[in-house]
Amino acid sequence: MKVRKIAANAVAFSYENIEDFVTNVFLVETPSKFFVIDTYCGSDAMKPVLERINHSSKNKEIIVINSHFHWDHVWGNASFIGKDIISHEICRKFLDEQWEKQMEHNRQYILGRAEKQLPNITFKEKIIFYDEGIELFYSPGHTIDSISLFDHNEKVLYAGDNLEKPIIYVENNDIKTYIKSLKNYLNYKPKKIVAGHSLDLKEEDIFSAIEYLKGLSEGRKFTFKTDYERKIHYQNISMINKK
Numbered sequence: 001m002k003v004r005k006i007a008a009n010a011v012a013f014s015y016e017n018i019e020d021f022v023t024n025v026f027l028v029e030t031p032s033k034f035f036v037i038d039t040y041c042g043s044d045a046m047k048p049v050l051e052r053i054n055h056s057s058k059n060k061e062i063i064v065i066n067s068h069f070h071w072d073h074v075w076g077n078a079s080f081i082g083k084d085i086i087s088h089e090i091c092r093k094f095l096d097e098q099w100e101k102q103m104e105h106n107r108q109y110i111l112g113r114a115e116k117q118l119p120n121i122t123f124k125e126k127i128i129f130y131d132e133g134i135e136l137f138y139s140p141g142h143t144i145d146s147i148s149l150f151d152h153n154e155k156v157l158y159a160g161d162n163l164e165k166p167i168i169y170v171e172n173n174d175i176k177t178y179i180k181s182l183k184n185y186l187n188y189k190p191k192k193i194v195a196g197h198s199l200d201l202k203e204e205d206i207f208s209a210i211e212y213l214k215g216l217s218e219g220r221k222f223t224f225k226t227d228y229e230r231k232i233h234y235q236n237i238s239m240i241n242k243k
């Protein structure tokens with residue numbers, strides 16, 4: 001696991017326990033709160049995050065965000081019992097229905113404890129923490145329950161799994177909605193963009209994701225450099241053809 005500073009008020013914890021993927025958890029510190037964006041694969045993964053929080057300040061409120069329902073972003077929720085955990089309302093529903101199933105299928109990736117701990121606060125469109133300059137908003141795309149966070153002070157966009165390099169992962173066949181969410185990102189004019197599996201994204205990565213999705217829906221032919229990209233591309237094709 002590596003810790004990197006990504007903004008004046010934020011660090012990324014990057015984990016490499018899952019093959020093919022680096023997965024990021026973000027910690028944003030504001031004057032009165034810590035925002036923990038995603039909780040990776042269990043309580044052991046959350047130890048360094050909690051250590052950093054305790055080292056910095058024991059008095060600030062901790063707010064946990066689940067960007068979407070996928071297991072590699074939520075299994076550490078159990079480390080935050082008694083704290084507020086926020087997600088989209090669909091995310092909470094999916095987690096309630098699929099927590100055990102996701103654990104069965106990916107058991108080898110559990111780090112420490114990963115028992116079911118659902119979000120206790122949900123929303124439909126957005127939640128704004130005005131004093132902190134933090135906005136959470138609905139951004140369906142990679143999955144139908146995906147949310148994103150924008151830090152208005154630092155102009156950093158936390159895009160969940162909606163953006164990913166070298167190729168985005170489409171797990172929901174509503175491509176029009178995905179493109180709409182990506183176009184909406186541009187309205188925020190982010191200075192920095194980070195995501196669940198990629199750091200250092202730029203506005204041009206939003207444009208190329210939009211182009212890719214358009215091509216995908218039109219059945220355009222793509223060429224890729226790596227087997228990994230081809231594999232994900234074929235999965236994306238079969239996903240959008242699912243009725």
Ligand SMILES: [Zn+2]
Nearest residue numbers: 068070142161
């Ligand atoms: Zn995901």
